[in-house]
Amino acid sequence: MSEHSYVLEARNVSKSFPGVKALDHVTLKIRPGTVHALMGENGAGKSTLMKCIFGMYTMDEGEILIHGKAVPVAHPRDVMDLGVSMIHQELHAIPPQNVMENIWVGRIPHRKALGVKWVDKKRMYRETREIFQKLDLSIDPKVKVSTLSTSYCQLLEIARAVSFGAKVIIMDEPTSSLTEKEAEILFRIIKQLRSENVAIIYISHKIDEILQISDEVTIMRDGAVVGTWDANQMTTDLIVSRMVGREMTHRFPPRDHTPGEVWLEAAHVTSAAPRSFTDISFQVRRGEIFGIGGLVGAQRTELVESLFGLRAIASGQLSIHGVKVAITCAKDAIHNGMALLTEERRAKGIFGVLSLTDNMVMVRQNLKPPVYLGKSRILLDRKKRDADARKFADTLRIKAPSLKTRILTLSGGNQQKALVGRWLLTAPTILIMDEPTRGIDVGAKYEIYELMEQLAREGKCVIMVSSEMPELIGMSDRIMVMCEGHLSGILNREDATEEAVMALASTYKKNQGVDENERRE
Amino acid sequence: MNAASSRNFRKLMADNVLYICLIMMIVVIAVIAPSFLSLGVLTDILTQSAPRVVLAMGLLVVIISCGIDMTVGRLAGLSAIISGSLAQTVTYNLKFWPGLPEFPIFVPILVGLLVGLLVGCVTGMIVSRLRVPAFLATLGMQMIIYGASLLLINKKPNHSQPLAGYVTAFSDFGTGSIAGISYLAIIAIAVMILVHIMLTRTTLGKNIFAIGGNREAAIVAGINVHKIEIFTYALCGLLAGLAGVMLSARTGSATPSYGEGYELDAIASCIIGGASFTGGIGSVPGAFLGVIIFNVINYGLTFIGLSSYFQYIVKGLIIVFAVALDMRKYARNA
Numbered sequence: 001m002s003e004h005s006y007v008l009e010a011r012n013v014s015k016s017f018p019g020v021k022a023l024d025h026v027t028l029k030i031r032p033g034t035v036h037a038l039m040g041e042n043g044a045g046k047s048t049l050m051k052c053i054f055g056m057y058t059m060d061e062g063e064i065l066i067h068g069k070a071v072p073v074a075h076p077r078d079v080m081d082l083g084v085s086m087i088h089q090e091l092h093a094i095p096p097q098n099v100m101e102n103i104w105v106g107r108i109p110h111r112k113a114l115g116v117k118w119v120d121k122k123r124m125y126r127e128t129r130e131i132f133q134k135l136d137l138s139i140d141p142k143v144k145v146s147t148l149s150t151s152y153c154q155l156l157e158i159a160r161a162v163s164f165g166a167k168v169i170i171m172d173e174p175t176s177s178l179t180e181k182e183a184e185i186l187f188r189i190i191k192q193l194r195s196e197n198v199a200i201i202y203i204s205h206k207i208d209e210i211l212q213i214s215d216e217v218t219i220m221r222d223g224a225v226v227g228t229w230d231a232n233q234m235t236t237d238l239i240v241s242r243m244v245g246r247e248m249t250h251r252f253p254p255r256d257h258t259p260g261e262v263w264l265e266a267a268h269v270t271s272a273a274p275r276s277f278t279d280i281s282f283q284v285r286r287g288e289i290f291g292i293g294g295l296v297g298a299q300r301t302e303l304v305e306s307l308f309g310l311r312a313i314a315s316g317q318l319s320i321h322g323v324k325v326a327i328t329c330a331k332d333a334i335h336n337g338m339a340l341l342t343e344e345r346r347a348k349g350i351f352g353v354l355s356l357t358d359n360m361v362m363v364r365q366n367l368k369p370p371v372y373l374g375k376s377r378i379l380l381d382r383k384k385r386d387a388d389a390r391k392f393a394d395t396l397r398i399k400a401p402s403l404k405t406r407i408l409t410l411s412g413g414n415q416q417k418a419l420v421g422r423w424l425l426t427a428p429t430i431l432i433m434d435e436p437t438r439g440i441d442v443g444a445k446y447e448i449y450e451l452m453e454q455l456a457r458e459g460k461c462v463i464m465v466s467s468e469m470p471e472l473i474g475m476s477d478r479i480m481v482m483c484e485g486h487l488s489g490i491l492n493r494e495d496a497t498e499e500a501v502m503a504l505a506s507t508y509k510k511n512q513g514v515d516e517n518e519r520r521e
Numbered sequence: 522m523n524a525a526s527s528r529n530f531r532k533l534m535a536d537n538v539l540y541i542c543l544i545m546m547i548v549v550i551a552v553i554a555p556s557f558l559s560l561g562v563l564t565d566i567l568t569q570s571a572p573r574v575v576l577a578m579g580l581l582v583v584i585i586s587c588g589i590d591m592t593v594g595r596l597a598g599l600s601a602i603i604s605g606s607l608a609q610t611v612t613y614n615l616k617f618w619p620g621l622p623e624f625p626i627f628v629p630i631l632v633g634l635l636v637g638l639l640v641g642c643v644t645g646m647i648v649s650r651l652r653v654p655a656f657l658a659t660l661g662m663q664m665i666i667y668g669a670s671l672l673l674i675n676k677k678p679n680h681s682q683p684l685a686g687y688v689t690a691f692s693d694f695g696t697g698s699i700a701g702i703s704y705l706a707i708i709a710i711a712v713m714i715l716v717h718i719m720l721t722r723t724t725l726g727k728n729i730f731a732i733g734g735n736r737e738a739a740i741v742a743g744i745n746v747h748k749i750e751i752f753t754y755a756l757c758g759l760l761a762g763l764a765g766v767m768l769s770a771r772t773g774s775a776t777p778s779y780g781e782g783y784e785l786d787a788i789a790s791c792i793i794g795g796a797s798f799t800g801g802i803g804s805v806p807g808a809f810l811g812v813i814i815f816n817v818i819n820y821g822l823t824f825i826g827l828s829s830y831f832q833y834i835v836k837g838l839i840i841v842f843a844v845a846l847d848m849r850k851y852a853r854n855a
Contacts, residue, residue, distance in 0.1 A: 351739075354730055365727060379718070
């Protein structure tokens, strides 16, 4: 088989982030006119690989070939000119502009007159119409993008890719914000593109979808490719076992805790923000690890941030140990024994330029009565602060040159452990961990799991939001699954299988078919 | 071995660029004009710098919390006018408030501080509560304050004349000294020590660094972000008020042009002193050195017989050079 039978190849691509090897000599080959599914758990390196191919990250090693020729991929624009387009998970539309301006942004058709480039609106309109007709889309090119729903913005991105004459289109979780009906439109467009010899790289967690539309499946795990197979040879079980890998049994510490009395209770909690979450009720026991699962957009982070007082709730009641509590800010939550390890470590967790000590004692330092004051009762006692930080840096095995090190220079895993330490210093009874192992390496992951296990053993409530299915199933005593802001079910440990969680995670979508046009973002 | 020692040397240079700059400047000036190295000149520089040091300390706190305050120069001007107007003798023929008696000097001083505090609180509320970007909010406030100064001093019987005719006690406060060190320098040193202790040794100071380091994370950590943000602007205003009083007392006069452009000098001092516009970084010794470097340039250039207009070019070069060096330091760390 000649090299040219591939439209796009990534060869031996490696990429490291501080403390994590995100891609380890990954090779991916895409044939023209096929739908190539790319699967793997979160953190397996799919998105990183795509960003390397698309010139958004600089590879440490490896090369990208298009039609068998090595090409430089320094900038997305170069790659797009070579016929590769990417539909992002996050949308990049410019809302105040109209549809055709969005499609042609950066290369608007023009006429030259008097030495000035004038926008050729007629041509722009005509060419936009042609693309829409080809894709069978009924969107007026002159309408403002801000009036379109999220899903239409996504279709717009695809139209934009087509307008570039793309030979390869990368779609990263394209259906995560689409309803069933809109997903059908997308699949139709994908089939149409395939018949025109366009290759699609399709990243998704939804196995049914993959089996339905793809020709080939590549599975990634821990930054490496497990293998590539024909889609018609694959089954759900095969895909799952290959995604998860054999070491699944050893990935979690032995379970050695028993849930006790009900401690935290949420009753009919509804967000103040519209279209966030509605009517969520659940109980968490002492000594229980309570998982919260769901797809992107299930509003899990919004829910836990509301419990912690960072977002307003419109109605509902929170009780701790049978006593009703009102929590309107983080301070209230902390005084009620709650702790929240936020999903976005950099954006909402670490104080990057501050020292490890400052980062670790920041919450305890603000508790009343103050614990770190010296004899003067005004000034802080450095020794007391350092002693606390030292103690938890040691127990959590944080690797850092010194306590004075700026935390942003540490690896993701050590940063995360420092944040865990920050909360453990407040001796919480309810520990909410939002994606606790995101972006940290396998070793640190296991340590976080051990810690969760230990906290449960000590009788604390551990609430874990996770998008990593194995983690959710492997660690949780019970799993609450959310779908588009609704509670779709709570699974006991015995019933928690990947299929059961996935089924619940998409339940509301199937049953309600919410009109996306009304769910504008 | 050699490579390592040269790397260490470069690191030493990079970490202490400010001290090296200052020492080099002093050496150059002293070689040309040896009398520069006298106690009199140095205390003179310290006294001259005192109001600017006080201003820079307030701004430093705001910059560490990831804010910016453009009002401080004009606010010092307003405070200079108001405190000056309350410090005039009854016999002065253009007395600003003809009906008022002569006050003991703590009244003009206190009122000047109060003006700064109040305006600072308002600025803080606008920035923290209304979430107006700090640069724009304080730029707007700066104009409002300047307008207020102009309107105020245009009042009968003053008609925009510079204020003068202060009671001797007030002028003494501005020009007097104890054991060879001026009162103003003592005040500036006291302010520096207090701000330094506040920033490095109190929970409040740690929280200011936290907010500047990551506002979102500070909210999650249960820190009362609004309260502390307002505090930083209030403190900055208070110190601007104090600087205004000091200016007024030292010169024995006040006009709306007092303090003009001081905010930019103060910002530049903080930044070359190592503070970062992205928040969470900055120190009192750094900001102090920044102010002193600027004043040494100012004073030194005239001392060696060069036009003081050169100072702008030299200052500009130093700002660009110092920040460029700083960026390189961070680029290496990242």
